[in-house]
Amino acid sequence: xxxxxxxxxxxxxxxxxxxxxxxxxxxxxxxxxxxxxxxxxxxxxxxxxxxxxxxxxxxxxxxxxxxxxxxxxxxxxxxxxxxxxxxxxxxxxxxxxxxxxxxxxxxxxxxxxxxxxxxxxxxxxxxxxxxxxxxxxxxxxxxxxxxxxxxxxxxxxxxxxxxxxxxxxxxxxxxxxxxxxxxxxxxxxxxxxxxxxxxxxxxxxxxxxxxxxxxxxxxxxxxxxxxxxxxxxxxxxxxxxxxxxxxxxxxxxxxxxxxxxxxxxxxxxxxxxxxxxxxxxxxxxxxxxxxxxxxxxxxxxxxxxxxxxxxxxxxxxxxxxxxxxxxxxxxxxxxxxxxxxxxxxxx
Amino acid sequence: xxxxxxxxxxxxxxxxxxxxxxxxxxxxxxxxxxxxxxxxxxxxxxxxxxxxxxxxxxxxxxxxxxxxxxxxxxxxxxxxxxxxxxxxxxxxxxxxxxxxxxxxxxxxxxxxxxxxxxxxxxxxxxxxxxxxxxxxxxxxxxxxxxxxxxxxxxxxxxxxxxxxxxxxxxxxxxxxxxxxxxxxxxxxxxxxxxxxxxxxxxxxxxxxxxxxxxxxxxxxxxxxxxxxxxxxxxxxxxxxxxxxxxxxxxxxxxxxxxxxxxxxxxxxxxxxxxxxxxxxxxxxxxxxxxxxxxxxxxxxxxxxxxxxxxxxxxxxxxxxxxx
Numbered sequence: 001x002x003x004x005x006x007x008x009x010x011x012x013x014x015x016x017x018x019x020x021x022x023x024x025x026x027x028x029x030x031x032x033x034x035x036x037x038x039x040x041x042x043x044x045x046x047x048x049x050x051x052x053x054x055x056x057x058x059x060x061x062x063x064x065x066x067x068x069x070x071x072x073x074x075x076x077x078x079x080x081x082x083x084x085x086x087x088x089x090x091x092x093x094x095x096x097x098x099x100x101x102x103x104x105x106x107x108x109x110x111x112x113x114x115x116x117x118x119x120x121x122x123x124x125x126x127x128x129x130x131x132x133x134x135x136x137x138x139x140x141x142x143x144x145x146x147x148x149x150x151x152x153x154x155x156x157x158x159x160x161x162x163x164x165x166x167x168x169x170x171x172x173x174x175x176x177x178x179x180x181x182x183x184x185x186x187x188x189x190x191x192x193x194x195x196x197x198x199x200x201x202x203x204x205x206x207x208x209x210x211x212x213x214x215x216x217x218x219x220x221x222x223x224x225x226x227x228x229x230x231x232x233x234x235x236x237x238x239x240x241x242x243x244x245x246x247x248x249x250x251x252x253x254x255x256x257x258x259x260x261x262x263x264x265x266x267x268x269x270x271x272x273x274x275x276x277x278x279x280x281x282x283x284x285x286x287x288x289x290x291x292x293x294x295x296x297x298x299x300x301x302x303x304x305x306x307x308x309x310x311x312x313x314x315x316x317x318x319x320x321x322x323x324x325x326x327x328x329x330x331x332x333x334x335x336x337x338x339x340x341x342x343x344x345x346x347x
Numbered sequence: 348x349x350x351x352x353x354x355x356x357x358x359x360x361x362x363x364x365x366x367x368x369x370x371x372x373x374x375x376x377x378x379x380x381x382x383x384x385x386x387x388x389x390x391x392x393x394x395x396x397x398x399x400x401x402x403x404x405x406x407x408x409x410x411x412x413x414x415x416x417x418x419x420x421x422x423x424x425x426x427x428x429x430x431x432x433x434x435x436x437x438x439x440x441x442x443x444x445x446x447x448x449x450x451x452x453x454x455x456x457x458x459x460x461x462x463x464x465x466x467x468x469x470x471x472x473x474x475x476x477x478x479x480x481x482x483x484x485x486x487x488x489x490x491x492x493x494x495x496x497x498x499x500x501x502x503x504x505x506x507x508x509x510x511x512x513x514x515x516x517x518x519x520x521x522x523x524x525x526x527x528x529x530x531x532x533x534x535x536x537x538x539x540x541x542x543x544x545x546x547x548x549x550x551x552x553x554x555x556x557x558x559x560x561x562x563x564x565x566x567x568x569x570x571x572x573x574x575x576x577x578x579x580x581x582x583x584x585x586x587x588x589x590x591x592x593x594x595x596x597x598x599x600x601x602x603x604x605x606x607x608x609x610x611x612x613x614x615x616x617x618x619x620x621x622x623x624x625x626x627x628x629x630x631x632x633x634x635x636x637x638x639x640x641x642x643x644x645x646x647x648x649x650x651x652x653x654x655x656x657x658x659x660x661x662x663x664x665x666x667x668x669x670x
Contacts, residue, residue: 064613066476068600116660119613121424125600126652133649140645246480256474288491295484299464302473302481 011253011260014301015268018251022275029282037278039160045270046168047230050223051245052252052266053175054216058120059249061212062192062258065120069109069128070220070245073102074238076135077221078228082144091147091229098225099218105131106217110210124213132235139235146229154230164226169267176263188212192258247294248273251301370610370662371622377658378629381636388639395516402520403509405631407432407583408598408605409524412627413531413620414575415602420535421568422548422615423468423475427483428576429599431457433592434490435580440499440590447502454577460485461573465566483599490592497591505585523582524624531575532620541618544568548615604655605630629654 026037051070058067077098085094105127112123156163179185191198191208199205224238231237250256251272252265273294280290391397411428418425435457443450464482468475511519535541543564546554555561579598587594607613608629609622633651637644 112656112659116656117663118656118659119607121600121613122604122607122655122659125604126655128600129648129652129655133646133652136645136648137643243480243483246477250477256477286491286495288488288495290488291484291491292488295481295486295488298481298484299467299478302478303467303471 010264011262012265012268015248015252015265015272019268019272019275022272022279026275026279026282029279035160037275039157039162041271041274041278042165043155043157043162045267045274046162046165047223047227048241048244048248048270048273049168049172049266050219050226051241052248052270053172053263054219055245056249056252056254056261056263056266057175057188057212058216059246059254059256060189060192060258060261061209062195063256065192065209065212065258066246067106067109067124067213067216067220068121068242069105069124069131070216071238071240071242072128072131072135073105073217073220074224074227074241075235076105076131076138077102077224078233078237079135079138079142079235080221081225082146082228082233083138083142085147086144091150094147095150095222095225098221102217102219102221103214105221106213109217110213113209113213114206120213135235139233142233144233146233150226150229154226172263172267179261179263184211189259189261192260194259244273247298251298366666367610367617367619368622369665370608371619371625373662373665374608374610374622374625374629374658377654378625378632381629381632385632385635385639392635395512395518398518399520401632401635402518402524402628403586404634405628406520406523407579407586407595408601408631409624409627410527410575410579410582411595411598412602412605412609412623413527414572414579416606416609416611416618416620416623417531417535417544417568417575418475418572419603419606419611419613420548420615420618421544421565422613423479423565423568424603424613425479425572426476426599427479427486428572428579428602429596430483430486430490430592431573431576432580432583432598433594433596434486434493435577436584436587436594437490437494437499437590437592439505439581439584440501441493444500444502457577458570458573461576462566462570465569466562468569469562469565487592490590494590494592497589497593499590501584501588505581506588509585524628527575527578528620528624532618534571535618535620540564540567544571545616545618548617550616601630601651602627604651608655608658629658 023037023041030037051074055067055070058065080101081091081094081098083094084097085091088094108130109120109124109127112118112126113120116123118126154164179189187198187203188208188211190201191203191205195205198208220238220241223241228234228237248266248269251269252267253262254260254265276294276297277290280293285293385401386393389397392401411432415425415428435454438450438453438457441450442453460482464478467473468478509519535544543554543559544567546557547561547564547568551561554564583594584590605626606619606623608626609624610619611617611623630651633647633654634644637647637650642650
């Protein structure tokens with residue numbers, strides 16, 4: 001019994017397994033086992049993966065950290081990159097401008113979180129509202145077209161392998177390496193596991209939080225800029241990306257309580273979601289049915305992958321479950337700025 | 348927390364109460380300020396008709412904020428309330444008009460579904476944020492299933508209520524809002540169950556030691572949220588006259604902001620019905636203010652966001668001063 005229970009599969013395995021099952025079902029339904037479905041999924045997934053990686057970094061920085069501004073920043077990135085691209089005639093400047101805007105907007109969140117001590121969800125919500133106002137103003141009578149060079153690159157798939165997806169895979173390898181092998185990565189995850197202990201160990205809270213939120217903003221804007229070049233810029237382009245980015249990060253095995261980031265899981269989750277959409281379209285489900293099934297799946301994943309074991313053995317609880325239990329406790333009585341100050345003053 | 352301790356501040360209030368009440372007062376101040384500014388530009392809003400006009404779009408938001416407040420008092424967050432309220436409007440605008448019994452059953456099922464989410468959160472120790480996120484997909488799906496495009500018609504009794512003119516020229520939206528808030532306040536502050544909800548947020552271990560069931564308490568809290576969400580959906584149907592699942596997806600985040608403005612905390616344990624009402628009205632009045640100032644409605648979200656940051660920054664300053 002001991003051997004089997006101690007083998008723990010990598011956390012990203014489940015999301016890929018789910019994606020493969022959906023892929024096989026798609027083949028079964030469509031009757032053709034072509035690589036087209038896979039190519040299409042890999043053409044669309046990278047945008048979600050980019051947003052998801054940013055969201056993953058934010059969520060790994062501890063309980064309560066979440067970036068709800070990604071959707072609006074995504075849309076603005078799309079509009080801005082094309083507007084600047086049209087104005088200057090250079091798509092490089094367009095994308096750079098969008099990323100800069102993402103950086104500036106997430107800087108608002110960072111200042112609000114660190115110096116006004118606003119809870120992250122409200123701070124990023126405020127940023128999201130400000131961003132959407134800029135987008136709406138910008139989109140008034142907006143007409144612009146993406147540079148054909150970017151568009152053809154995003155559609156370019158030599159031997160059925162989308163080049164853009166390869167770039168994002170390389171970026172995922174890089175993020176994975178950063179998290180595992182660099183001081184920054186280890187510090188960020190340690191901060192996510194136990195904020196106070198990490199701070200006593202000399203890890204700077206402002207630096208850690210600033211880096212993850214700024215990265216998330218830049219990645220969302222970049223993904224939006226590229227997505228707009230792929231289809232067309234639109235104020236509502238990013239709307240689906242908020243819920244989807246959070247869902248794929250969690251399905252991918254990243255702990256919502258922080259401290260464990262699973263970059264490959266984001267890929268698995270994104271492929272799963274996109275293949276599922278394709279499959280449901282194929283068998284003629286309406287958007288209503290798709291949405292319902294997506295929700296049930298997220299809840300089912302939560303039920304299976306929840307913090308406590310389904311079959312609880314009395315007295316023989318694995319250390320892992322103790323840790324997750326302790327984390328949930330931390331999440332519940334997370335020392336907010338107020339209470340921690342209060343406690344310190346109390347004799 | 349201890350009323351007999353020497354740590355008294357702000358006119359003799361114990362520190363705990365001061366921390367609970369002050370943010371709400373600050374938000375009340377902001378709300379009054381906005382109302383006065385609106386009133387100076389357009390004095391007609393101070394009439395019964397004018398007040399009804401500017402307040403009626405806020406009623407559903409205020410009740411949805413109560414729902415969010417109940418959930419935040421146990422330390423959870425509801426990311427699905429926007430689509431839930433939208434889905435309820437589709438049920439009310441279809442079933443409630445044609446087959447009232449079916450409608451009531453469907454709405455009861457909604458409340459039950461909320462309780463089930465509460466059970467999932469408690470039993471499987473999953474974060475409420477993600478569980479309700481998953482649920483929001485389901486609400487959206489069900490809503491689209493019932494009404495793929497906005498439509499339907501609110502039941503006649505709802506229209507009659509919306510048309511009702513109370514005596515003493517009190518605007519009907521204010522009656523509804525204050526009534527809903529008062530009930531929520533009474534329930535949360537004066538009943539045993541309300542106290543259990545709050546202690547589930549502040550100290551679940553202590554609650555378990557009193558012999559209460561954590562599972563049952565959480566399920567009941569979620570059911571209460573669902574019930575208030577249904578009420579918000581009913582009032583929204585009266586306001587928009589029909590059903591549309593995509594009517595108010597923005598409620599999800601606006602309600603959270605309103606509760607925070609009212610003095611609520613993410614850590615739970617704090618129930619701030621009146622503060623949450625002021626928060627909701629403050630955020631809801633933004634539209635009116637911008638229209639009166641002749642500003643583009645595109646700017647509305649930015650002003651809302653800035654107000655949230657400004658009020659919270661103001662609260663930080665006040666807290667520093669009262670320390």
